[in-house]
Amino acid sequence: MGIPVAWSNWLLPRLDLDMRARTAANAGFATGYALAFGGRPNWLSARGFRYGLVSASVITAGYTAALAIPAVRNRMSELSDRAPDVPFVEWVTVHIPIGTVYSExxxxxxxxxxxxxxxxxxxxxxxxxxxTFGLWHIQPARAAGDSVPASVAATTLAGLVFGLLRSRTESAAAPALLHLALNVGGALAPRLAARLRRPA
Incomplete structure (x- = not known):
C-alpha cells in the first residue's frame, strides 16, 4: 500500500518531469508494480467491457445533461482550464488514457x-x-490547487466504485472505461460549455 502512495506523492514529483515523461514514468511504474505483485488486469473480459460501457454511458449522459442545462453549463464554462503544457488532443488521447487510467x-x-x-x-x-487510491491523489491535488481533503475524499469514493466494478467483473476493463469517461468528460465538458456560452 505504501509503494504507490510514495511514488505518487514523493518520488514522482521529485523527478521534476514534463507531462510526456511523467506519463511514461507512471506507465512504467504501474507495469512494474503489477508484474511484481501478480496483477491480473484481464483487459479483454467481455463482462468487463459490458459493465464498463454501460457505466461510461451513464457518465456521458450526465455530462450531456449538464451541458444542456443553461445554469449548469454557464457554471461549467467558468471552471479553470486544467489542460497541461501539451496540445489538448494529446492530453485526452494519450496522457489521460495512459498516464492516468492505464497506470492507476x-x-x-x-x-x-x-x-x-x-x-x-x-x-x-x-x-x-x-x-490508498485517495492518498495517491494528495500531490496531484496540491499541484492543481485543489483542496487536498476534498480530493482525497472524492477519489476514495471513486476508488470504492471502481473496486466494486472490478470485483463484479473480475476485470480492470470495467473501472478503466468508467475512469476514462469521467476524466475525458471532465476535460471536455468545460471547453464545450465555454464554446456554447459564446454569443454567435
Missing part, C-alpha cells in the same frame, strides 16, 4: 485490490484499496 487501474484494480482482498477479506480490502 493497473496499480489499484489489477494488482493492489486483489492482494488486499486476499489478505483482509473483500470488505476491508475494498476500503483499504479505495483509501
Amino acid at each position: 487501474e493497473l496499480v489499484f484494480r489489477a494488482a493492489l485490490d486483489p492482494l488486499l482482498d486476499n489478505t483482509f477479506g473483500p470488505r476491508r480490502g475494498a476500503v483499504l484499496g479505495a483509501a
Whole structure:
C-alpha cells in the first residue's frame, strides 16, 4: 500500500518531469508494480467491457445533461482550464488514457485490490484499496490547487466504485472505461460549455 502512495506523492514529483515523461514514468511504474505483485488486469473480459460501457454511458449522459442545462453549463464554462503544457488532443488521447487510467487501474484494480482482498477479506480490502487510491491523489491535488481533503475524499469514493466494478467483473476493463469517461468528460465538458456560452 505504501509503494504507490510514495511514488505518487514523493518520488514522482521529485523527478521534476514534463507531462510526456511523467506519463511514461507512471506507465512504467504501474507495469512494474503489477508484474511484481501478480496483477491480473484481464483487459479483454467481455463482462468487463459490458459493465464498463454501460457505466461510461451513464457518465456521458450526465455530462450531456449538464451541458444542456443553461445554469449548469454557464457554471461549467467558468471552471479553470486544467489542460497541461501539451496540445489538448494529446492530453485526452494519450496522457489521460495512459498516464492516468492505464497506470492507476493497473496499480489499484489489477494488482493492489486483489492482494488486499486476499489478505483482509473483500470488505476491508475494498476500503483499504479505495483509501490508498485517495492518498495517491494528495500531490496531484496540491499541484492543481485543489483542496487536498476534498480530493482525497472524492477519489476514495471513486476508488470504492471502481473496486466494486472490478470485483463484479473480475476485470480492470470495467473501472478503466468508467475512469476514462469521467476524466475525458471532465476535460471536455468545460471547453464545450465555454464554446456554447459564446454569443454567435
